[in-house]
Amino acid sequence: MGQWAMRWWWREMTGLVLPVACGGCGRPRTTLCDACGRALAGAAGRRVRPVPEPAGLPVVCAAAPYADAVRAVLLGHKERGALGLARPLGVALAGAVRASVAASAGSGGLPLLLVPVPSARRVVRARGHDATRRVARAAAGELRRRGTAARALPVLRQRRPVADQSGLSARERQENLAGALEVVPGGARLLAGGRPVLVDDLMTTGASLAEAARALRAGSEPRIGGPVRVSAAVVAAPPLSFEINRN
Structure with a gap:
């Protein structure tokens, strides 16, 4: 068994056998207490905007x-592999997805395709799991349970290495990510079957979402009425981004 597989197995097993505590406040014997659950997903998803707002950023809603x-x-x-938190994070993300689609002309009756913003392979290996993809799957499941056709569709990948984003300014992040993502072979055909919504756990400067939107638009098949419509949803965003209203 390889090192990555061992790390994945260990995270899965510890999530089953170790005593649990609330992921938000540490309260014992619960994965997420009611108060922290309300903080995470108790409100409707809302439009968020970073400052400065990168060119090409789609409509983004956060939970x-x-x-x-x-x-x-x-x-x-x-970072700590508390995999039991994927479900409540998925519920929160599903609410943000619904808000994002509603804020950007709806789905047009098409199934929702939740496209995770990809993490670098080295990051996924270090963590032992793909956090964003896991939460995207949980969100798609929550949407289906509530009657909305949805699936997670990981069709973006990094086409070149990028530097660690921590410590970079907003402009440096945009330069670091410019042209870094692409749609995988065969992805355009899959995207043609639904309404894509970019998903991530966190928006900070918006650089990752702007680059992901560019890659989706470039890698999608042309549609009647113009380019593919893309919006985005995240679990969380900086508090200030909720207060910016430039509609």
Whole structure:
């Protein structure tokens, strides 16, 4: 068994056998307490905008501000492998997806295709799991349970290495990611069958979502009425991005 497979197995097993505590506040014997669950997904998804707003950024909606319990839940799932948090994170993301689609002319009756923003392979290996893809699958399942046709569709990949984004300014992040993503072979055919919605756990500067939107538009088949319509949804975004209203 390879190192990555061992790490994945260990995360899956520890999620089953170790005592649980709330991913938001540490309360014992619960994966997520009611109060932290409300902080994560208790409100309707809302439009968010980073400052400065990168060119090409689609409509983005988020479930909650990135602070306090929400921050702890996201980090617990992504960095510490608390896989039991994927379900409530998926519920939160599903709400943001619904808001994003409603804010950008609806789905047109098409199934929703939740396209995760891809992480670098080295990051996925280090964590032992693909956090964004896991939450995207959970969100698609939640949407289906509520009567909306949806599936997770991981059709984006990195076409070249990028530098670690931490510590970079908004402009440096845009330059770092410019042209870094592409649609996988055969992805255009899959995208033609639905309404794509980019999904991620967190938006900071919006650079990743702007580049992902560019790659989706470039790699999709032409549609009647113009280019493919793309919107985006995230679990969380900086508190200030909720307060910006330039409609």
